[in-house]
Amino acid sequence: MERAALDTRILILGTGFSGLGMAIRLKQAGIDDFVILEQAGDVGGTWRDNHYPGAACDVPAHLYSFSFAPNPDWSRKFAPQREILDYLRRCADRFGLRRHLRLRARVVSARFDAAGDAWEVTTEGGATLRASIVVSGCGGLSRPALPDIPGRARFAGAAFHSARWDHDYPLAGKAVAVIGTGASAIQFVPAIAPQVARLSLFQRTPAWVLPRRDHEISAATRRRYARAPLTRWLRRQAIYWRNEGVAIPMTLAPRILELAARLGVAHLRRQIADPRLRAALTPDYTMGCKRVLLSDDYYPALARDNVTLVTAGIERIDETGVITRDGAHHPVDAILYGTGFQAAEDVAPFPIFGRDGQELADVWRAGAEAYYGTAVAGFPNLFLIVGPNTGLGHSSMVLMIESQIAFILRCLERMDRARLTRLEVREDAQRRFNAGIHRRLSRTVWASGCASWYQTSTGKNTTLWPGFTWEFRLRTRRPRFSDFEARPA
Ligand code: NAP
Numbered sequence: 001m002e003r004a005a006l007d008t009r010i011l012i013l014g015t016g017f018s019g020l021g022m023a024i025r026l027k028q029a030g031i032d033d034f035v036i037l038e039q040a041g042d043v044g045g046t047w048r049d050n051h052y053p054g055a056a057c058d059v060p061a062h063l064y065s066f067s068f069a070p071n072p073d074w075s076r077k078f079a080p081q082r083e084i085l086d087y088l089r090r091c092a093d094r095f096g097l098r099r100h101l102r103l104r105a106r107v108v109s110a111r112f113d114a115a116g117d118a119w120e121v122t123t124e125g126g127a128t129l130r131a132s133i134v135v136s137g138c139g140g141l142s143r144p145a146l147p148d149i150p151g152r153a154r155f156a157g158a159a160f161h162s163a164r165w166d167h168d169y170p171l172a173g174k175a176v177a178v179i180g181t182g183a184s185a186i187q188f189v190p191a192i193a194p195q196v197a198r199l200s201l202f203q204r205t206p207a208w209v210l211p212r213r214d215h216e217i218s219a220a221t222r223r224r225y226a227r228a229p230l231t232r233w234l235r236r237q238a239i240y241w242r243n244e245g246v247a248i249p250m251t252l253a254p255r256i257l258e259l260a261a262r263l264g265v266a267h268l269r270r271q272i273a274d275p276r277l278r279a280a281l282t283p284d285y286t287m288g289c290k291r292v293l294l295s296d297d298y299y300p301a302l303a304r305d306n307v308t309l310v311t312a313g314i315e316r317i318d319e320t321g322v323i324t325r326d327g328a329h330h331p332v333d334a335i336l337y338g339t340g341f342q343a344a345e346d347v348a349p350f351p352i353f354g355r356d357g358q359e360l361a362d363v364w365r366a367g368a369e370a371y372y373g374t375a376v377a378g379f380p381n382l383f384l385i386v387g388p389n390t391g392l393g394h395s396s397m398v399l400m401i402e403s404q405i406a407f408i409l410r411c412l413e414r415m416d417r418a419r420l421t422r423l424e425v426r427e428d429a430q431r432r433f434n435a436g437i438h439r440r441l442s443r444t445v446w447a448s449g450c451a452s453w454y455q456t457s458t459g460k461n462t463t464l465w466p467g468f469t470w471e472f473r474l475r476t477r478r479p480r481f482s483d484f485e486a487r488p489a
Contacts, residue, residue, distance in 0.1 A: 016045020018137030018385035054191030055081035072225035185338030271299035380424035422487035429483035
C-alpha cells in the first residue's frame with residue numbers, strides 16, 4: 001500500500017528542557033529530520049512563562065541543567081528564572097535548533113493514522129503536519145489552575161496567575177490578595193511585599209519550609225569551573241548524591257521525616273516571634289507529603305506590618321475583594337493567584353487520538369498511566385517526556401528528562417535497525433509496570449494522608465516516581481523490547 005508522504009520523521013512538541021533536550025540529543029545522534037513546534041514566540045517552556053518576581057529554581061543550578069551542556073557560569077547556587085531562560089536560549093542557538101523551530105504553532109490535536117503508521121498533528125489555524133514519531137515535551141506544569149471560587153469572574157480589579165504575571169500592572173501602593181502558599185507564592189510574596197500597601201495572603205494549608213541558604217557563586221569559582229571542568233562535575237555529583245539521599249526517607253522510611261520536621265519547626269521559631277502567627281503557619285501533616293519549600297525570606301515577609309495571613313477559608317469573591325467564611329470582607333485592588341497547575345487531573349494538553357481512535361483523556365479518565373512515563377498502550381510511535389509518574393519530590397527533573405530522552409533514542413534506533421514503522425508498548429507490560437510502582441507509592445510519604453497536586457481527587461498518585469533517579473536511569477537505559485509490539489515496514 002502506498003503511504004502518504006511525511007512532512008518530517010519526528011515532531012517534537014514544546015521547547016522547555018524536554019523538547020530542547022530531545023532535539024539536542026537527536027542532533028548528536030546524527031538525526032536531522034525533525035521539526036519542533038512551540039506555541040509561544042520563544043523557547044523556554046516553564047522558564048519562559050514563569051517570570052513572576054522572585055522566580056528561581058529550588059534545585060541547585062549545577063544539577064538543574066543538562067549533563068551534556070554544562071554551564072560553569074551559574075551566578076548563584078539557585079539560579080534565577082532569567083538565567084535559566086537564557087541558558088535554554090543559548091542551548092537552542094549552540095546546538096543549531098533554531099532552523100527546526102516553528103514558533104507560534106499551538107497544537108490543537110494529534111491523531112494516529114493506523115493505516116499509514118503516522119501521526120497527523122494539527123495546529124491552530126488548521127495546518128496539519130504528518131510525522132512518523134511524536135515526542136511530546138509539553139510539560140507537567142504548563143497549564144495554570146485557577147480555583148473554583150464562587151464569584152471569581154465578578155472581581156472588577158486586576159487578577160492574574162503566577163504563571164501569567166502582568167508586569168505592566170503597577171503593584172506599588174496597592175492592596176493585594178494572594179491566594180495560595182505553594183512553591184510559587186512563597187517566592188513572589190517576599191518579592192512584592194515591600195512594594196504593596198497591603199498584602200492579604202490566603203492560606204488553605206501551611207507548607208513545610210526549610211532554610212534555603214542561597215548564595216552567590218564567586219567569580220573565582222566560576223573561572224575554576226570553566227578552566228577545570230572536573231571541579232564543576234564534582235560539584236554536580238555532590239549535589240546529586242545529597243539529593244538522592246532525600247529520596248530515602250521520602251520513599252522508603254517516611255518516619256525519618258519526623259526528625260526533619262524538627263528543622264522546619266526550628267526555622268519557623270527562629271523567624272516568627274508571634275505565637276499565633278507561628279501556630280497558623282505550623283503544618284499538621286507529615287513533612288514531604290506535599291512539596292517541601294525552601295525559603296529564607298518567606299516567614300520574614302509574613303512578619304511585616306503590611307502583610308496579613310488569612311486562614312479563615314475563602315467563601316467567595318465579589319467585585320471588590322475576597323469574602324472569608326468568618327464573614328469578613330477583604331477589599332483589594334488586585335488578586336494574585338499562586339494556585340498551581342493542572343497536573344494530576346486533565347493531563348493530556350490537547351486531544352490525542354490513538355490507534356483505534358480512542359482519546360487519551362478518556363483512557364486516562366481514572367488516572368493517567370504510562371510505561372516509564374514515556375509510552376502509552378494504544379498510542380504507537382508517541383513518546384511523552386515528563387509523562388505520568390516521572391515527577392520528583394527530591395531532585396532535578398532534568399535527570400528524569402535525560403533518562404527519558406535516552407530511552408526514546410534507543411526506541412528510535414530499534415525502529416531504524418529493524419525497519420519498523422510502528423512501535424507500541426503492550427497493554428499487559430504497562431499494567432504490570434503500573435501495578436509495581438503503585439505498590440511502592442502506597443508506602444511513600446506522599447500516601448501519608450495529605451491532599452496534594454501529586455494525586456487525583458480519588459487519591460491516585462499519577463505524578464511521582466517512587467524511587468531514586470539512578471534507578472529510573474538504569475531501568476530505562478535498555479528498553480525491554482519484548483514489552484512492545486512492532487510492525488515492520
Ligand atoms: P502548588 O504547589 O500547587 O500550590 C498551590 C497553592 O494554592 C497551595 O497552597 C494550595 O493550597 C492553594 N490553592 C489552590 N486552590 C485553592 C483554593 N481554591 N483556595 C485556596 N487555596 C488554594 O502550586 P505552585 O506554588 O505554583 O507550585 C507548583 C509546582 O511548581 C511546585 O510544586 C513545583 O514542582 C513547581 N515550582 C517549582 C519551583 C522551583 O523553584 N523549582 C518554583 C515554583 C513552582 P492547598 O495546599 O491547600 O492545596
